[in-house]
Amino acid sequence: MNWLTLVVLPGAGIALLVVLARWLGFNTQPVLTGPDEARTIAHDALVAFHAEQAAIGADARAALVAGRDGRVALVRPHGDRWIVRVANGARVTRSGDTLTVALDEPLFAPVQLKLATDAAGWAARLEAKP
Amino acid sequence: MKFPDPVQIAVPFFILLIIIEMVAVKRGARGAYDWRDSATSLTMGMGSTLAGLLSAGIVAGLAFWFWQHRLFDIPIAWWSGILCFVLDDFAYYVFHRTAHRIRWFWASHVIHHSSQHYNLSTALRQTWTGFISLGFIFRLPLFLIGFPPALVFFCAALNLVYQFWIHTEVVKRLPWGLEAWLNTPSHHRVHHGTNPRYLDRNYAGVFIVWDRWLGTFEPEHDDEPVRYGIVKNLPTFNPLWTATHEWVGIAKDVWHAPSWKARWMYIAGPPGWTPDGSRDTADVIRAAWEQEQAQAQAAE
Structure with a gap:
């Protein structure tokens, strides 16, 4: 266990998934229909x-x-x-x-x-x- | 005997499965993602791992101390592995039920429920304060019985890994009668629901039989979609507030409490308890809903 496995790699994984989520369009704002x-x-x-x-x-x-x-x-x-x-x-x-x-x-x-x-x-x- | 770490092995598969689920949802599968929500969930997961490492030594020390005073000498074998896995799952059920019914434990566990989404990233939204809330005490009896700490920790990690994949809306029901005895995506969706009917139900980790046995089981009703989250959903994606908001709430309530009894109940009472009933516990919410249902039926 070191900083690479504890912080850097998980951080990179999180960044990848978050960027992917945005890229796939999961960033909508809700609007009330009535x-x-x-x-x-x-x-x-x-x-x-x-x-x-x-x-x-x-x-x-x-x-x-x-x-x-x-x-x-x-x-x-x-x-x-x-x-x-x-x-x-x-x-x-x-x-x-x-x-x-x-x-x-x-x-x-x-x-x-x-x-x-x-x-x-x-x-x-x-x-x-x- | 040295066991592998199932969680460490599983992490690449977690990431892969989240990607697959995101793409499936984008292509029309049931479910939803929000990038801000997922960012918070994943950050909470990483923070939980780091926080767990800080307290791992103390937890392991306690485990070995209890094991030194064990009642039986249980060897590491296939049969003891199965027995340990089942008993550990029951210990998880007891922990989990307590975590929903006593505010001190809830203050730590609420983090996992604080997303209004239910997807694989929600599975990783884990507490940073598990050690403070003393969640580990529920496994101590296993060491006292005589299960070797390495075996218990291995079973606990397998249990954790199992619970990852059930955090999805993509899977509707499992075939072959598995819904009868396993905790499944459907059963666990109910557990994450804030609908009064679903509140404080389905505490199981792996085996749903504990809920069926102890009267806390509720099936998912297809005509009542689950509303995910907590009774008072958080207004922010800030991970630090997500991790600490209920602890701050306890501190404020205890500070302003009118009596020592109230102070105790703010800590050891159910979430939502107040001396004047100005907030609602899960039982109050359920009772109000049941009354509403009864009135609606009487009016028909």
């Missing part, structure tokens, strides 16, 4: 979450989903998948019809959503406790 998909994603990810209204960002790469119990789910991409968080109590800043939602969670980047309607209403929902 409110129904956002609702389904939120329902599947959160316990006893009954999705009602959903608002999708203009780029279809993030969404807010209101639950029957007052919770608001934030749906955002991670790689080619989605992650979901309950976003009530998040820091929300509004600039016109664009919301920036920042959660108090390490390495969870703030999410920007340009909403077609009712950005103020969604901001109020996010500030409310469920």
Whole structure:
């Protein structure tokens, strides 16, 4: 065992596989097809979450989903998948019809959503406790 | 007797099989890859090997100490090899079940489940903190029984190598009744699922019979595709955070805990336990789902 077998060769193997994965096109970004998909994603990810209204960002790469119990789910991409968080109590800043939602969670980047309607209403929902 | 290292022999085949799976998926086979996800998984695998080397001396020392106080003198032979492999697999089952049910062990094991993908690169997404979580203690009884450490470590490595190939969506079901007694891609897909029905099921390493026997078996349902990952999926591909996030979570919870009982439960309770029930354990998630199912059936 030496640095060659412990680090250099495995590192080269990893680099080979990662480059190959990119070259084969495994670097897609997910896009929401509509409110129904956002609702389904939120329902599947959160316990006893009954999705009602959903608002999708203009780029279809993030969404807010209101639950029957007052919770608001934030749906955002991670790689080619989605992650979901309950976003009530998040820091929300509004600039016109664009919301920036920042959660108090390490390495969870703030999410920007340009909403077609009712950005103020969604901001109020996010500030409310469920 | 000196045994070969099955893992070292298998590594080139691991790489080859990952390449074959990637190409197969690209050509339409069931499965998915994301280059960022695979980069994290492979980096975790390499880090796990390095971390394992750091603690190997202590683990081997403990193994020999227990073996010196053994109950029986078990020779290295074909029959003891088979017996050791089966018992080691049962020890793995007990470890694995504990790793999902006690947060201290989960903090280390969660790394393996932290990918939302299920492919051969996921198999290599392994912990860096296995020694800290004391996962090795589950094999100590084998040395105390009298199995020579070299034999146990050889069987454990074979078990690890076996578990590589079952991390795939390409293989649907195995033929010839193998699904009845072996851990297969189908059974292990269930294990990686976050669907309430699939949570904390199919802990087996090689033989699924342990799950069938001890009531933790769940078959894969073709009408319910597995959603891979963890209940609260990670928002980053950062390997360091992947390796440590649950330990950081434990530290924060223990620091802010309202009582000593709560501190203990944050460490030794199930993942998701909180004194006020503000998070969900696997049992709570399953119960909520079962209630939802019952209500839906009653409404029909």
